[in-house]
Amino acid sequence: MTLPIFRRGNRLGQRNPPLLSIILRVLFILILLVLGHVIWSVHQWNQSYVDKELEAPLDHWSSNLWKPLYSLGGCPTIVDDDATTDATQDLPPMLMISARPKHLVDPVLQSWTKAGFPIQLVNTSQISQDYTNTRCQTETFKSRLFAIYQHVFRQTIEQSTSSSQQQHDDDFRAVVTIEDDVMLLDGIQFRRELLYVYHQAQWDYYSFTRNSPDTCLYRFGTPAQLWGRRMMEQVLDVDDDVFCRLPIDMFVAQQGPWYVTHHQLVKHIGKRVVLH
Structure with missing residues (x-):
């Protein structure tokens, strides 16, 4: 009797969808956490250059985004x-x-x-x-x-x-x-x-x-x-x-x-x- 009940529940969408929904939500949260960590790490990496008064890797990201359009x-x-x-x-x-x-x-x-x-x-x-x-750490x-x-x-x-x-x-x-x-x-x-x-x-x-x-x-x-x-x-x-x-x-x-x-x-x- 157990097997038909399980199949009927799966067919009617009464049991598996809530579990799937929970899994998707957890995955979404994990993706957000990973993405947030990556963004934070990149920011810290870029900031390490800024703190040393050096040209930073992200200084030109905006202009570089437009270059392909200009090249076209x-x-x-x-x-x-x-x-x-x-x-x-x-x-x-x-x-x-x-x-x-x-x-x-x-x-x-x-x-x-x-x-x-x-x-x-x-x-x-x-x-x-x-x-x-009078403006910089070093001349x-x-x-x-x-x-x-x-x-x-x-x-x-x-x-x-x-x-x-x-x-x-x-x-x-x-x-x-x-x-x-x-x-x-x-x-x-x-x-x-x-x-x-x-x-x-x-x-x-x-x-x-x-x-x-x-x-x-x-x-x-x-x-x-x-x-x-x-x-x-x-x-x-x-x-x-x-x-x-x-x-x-x-x-x-x-x-x-x-x-x-x-x-x-x-x-x-x-x-x-x-x-x-």
């Missing part, structure tokens, strides 16, 4: 027309960030000025010497360089805003920065891309240095690039956690994805100098 769209096409080759079109301010001796900088500077670019040389030696670490090259860019951006925005108000011009929108060991190779294509990015695309950031022939998405480096005003203000507004941990190019990458040129426009010829 392909590299931006800059049309070769009058709007991108007109030498009379206004260029944004172009600053060469320099801490090297003059005899090393002059040949580099001439490669730009001979191509018709109005480069302003910004000597950052004194800025570097005056830098005092590092990356935080010193970050502070130099903040100083340059702050001055540029203040001067450009004041000039715009006096002349009743449009608000300051962007600036180009170039390292003092970056030679210009292709002035025509550089101008074409600069005019397109500045006047038409109006991106917040664009790098004129190709990181890899396999991609037109930004990865690292600050040899030559355009900074939109919003991006400059983001650099100025970073908190101590970012300022002390991330090199400026990694902060830029974190805010991306950004496009880079797929042409060989410039050549990085120098090595890092000690800024002290």
